[in-house]
Amino acid sequence: MSDRPKLVDSSPLYPLPDALLVDSSVLGGIGRSTPERRQLINYIQSNDKQLYVSTGVVEELDKEWAGPYGVNDWLDPIRNEDWIVALPEPDYGARIRDEPTVSEMVDEAHRELAKLEQEREDELPKTDAKFAGNLVQIRVSEGHDSVGLIIDDRNAERALSQVVGETEYEQFFRILRGPEVLEEIQ
């Protein structure tokens, strides 16, 4: 057995937060014109949810080899529809009360992820680490009481859960597993 921290239990699915930050690991696996895609859109629109994507996710989906609308055509609804929107660059100094700022959350997640992957911390934070800041960003600037991150990466999930769990943000943020969410809403 490893000396890594014990695996976190997944968050209870229901009720899903009204604001959902969704990762490429979830969107990238949902093809164009699939029942899965229709179910997701239907669930979001019928239940007054709002999907958000970070700038990092938009950049990942926007690949020349994937065509003008990006991987699985996700850039089209992100640019043109209101049930899924791209977040702007965050205000890195934003925070709630005296909790860590967006910047501090990203740095802490970056440290945790670098430790997991045994990599140097002086690399730039990846999209995963920035999610910790995006959660604060959505809470502060978009006005949602609770925010969920839907991700299909158990190792990133573990690191992010640990970072969030060490702050009072724990009561506002939930890290949700992509396959479990998709299974439940179908």
Add this chain to the structure above:
Amino acid sequence: MVVTNAPAADENGSKEGTARSFIAASEILVNPDIARVYTDILLNQPTTNSSIERRLDLAGSTTSMRVGKLKNLDIVEDVSSGKESQLRTDSLFLPVGEGETRILFDPLTIAAYGASGEVSEIELFVDRHGKAKLLMAVEQTRAYLSGEVTRRGAADRLNVDEIEAISITQALEPIIALFVKAGLIDDSFEHDVHDRKIRNTPYVFEQE
């Protein structure tokens, strides 16, 4: 050196047997359709032509042709003389190189190649990066399931776009999970693989 787990006396210590296994592994690795049938037999042996047809959704003539090819390569054999042939095979291991650059083509690698004609994410990855990179992706997917790397971390190690590493590790993890379930690899991974993904593999493991 090529090693199979076959106990056949004429192969152990025989240069010809080693050459035969090398040729079989090479043929299987360049032909995804043959690799997929080989993998199905390995997962479900002993098995029959009609069972392969059903599991892989192939025409009878196609199945016969591919099984015939594997028999010609001496990697699949009939083990009964009953009404319908019972087919069995051995796990092929093909280590290449030494030291830090040593790699191992194993049944899991063959299964990944075999899926490249069926799973669009694997097909796209092979088209863009070649078959050699797919072997590396199998390694990184095992590392992901072992809790050692994130999917985006795998992108760095594979030197591919983040979305490609995410996609290929997602496509390969259910195949690895199926191999664990079938007892073909004994990795004790930290993470389980959601049933939703296992249902979408191009392989079926029918437990007895």
